[in-house]
Amino acid sequence: MISSSFWSMGGYARYVWPCVAFVCTVLAWNLWSALRYFAAARQRAARALAMAASDSA
């Protein structure tokens, strides 16, 4: 079990934990937004190809 002194960070918990939380959020946001961007690009490309195929048919 992690002791309470770990969570209190020697009295600096209100500065240390928000920093860790913010950076973890930035990491998660980067991954999520990149995956979303890629998925949207894939969808747009698929739509463009489908339209091109229907035009040529």
Place this chain on the structure above:
Amino acid sequence: MWTWFYRLASPPYVYRVAAGLTPWFLTLAAIAIGCGLIAGLVFAPPDYQQGDAFRIIYVHAPSAWLSLFAYITMALAGGIALIWRIKMGHAVAAASAPIGASFTLAALVTGSLWGRPMWGTYWAWDPRLTSELILLFLYVGVMALRPAFEDPGRGDRAAALLSIVGVVNVPIIKYSVVWWNSLHQGATVAKLGKPSMPGSMLWPLLTMFLGFMLFYGAVLCIRLRGEVLNRERQAMWVREALKS
């Protein structure tokens, strides 16, 4: 010798390589960041002056380093695209900008939270802080400039030019603590001679640096694949790529 370089100009090649690298980068990044964070927060000893507040360095310094690295990557890619007319350079630059901007913001926020207990203020118009803020504005400018033109080619060129001009800010950020009187502490790791940190504090930090670099590589690859698809959606190879 230059074959590998010219192959990077091929969108299907870049798309395939990025797809292959992503899971490796992501897995290794998760391991490195997990280990670095646990070692930094749990096992590293507290600093004799700053106490446990120094642990902020384990998320602040890698974020700040990545903010510079992503900018240099963006400017280099923009330069390559302008000089050799390699379109993939613009795609890399466009993919790098939002990642760099987010880590610049992370560096500013974590630095501000560290500054409160150490300097007694969240913000000071210190050379290091101000030049890092200018970096954030440069990122925002580059991201806003690209879609501001009707012709995407002109937008790409304008964004590349701005990023190249803005690269002058990178050495200013790096050496601001040397050139001017600064509240910000001097270099602790990247300096000539021995780093002024004991190994027990240094290794978690280096692991975090590595983890952040790998994470940048993974996210850049994912975004780059999206950029390539957006730019090449009419190409024949995209049909095959979407099937797989």
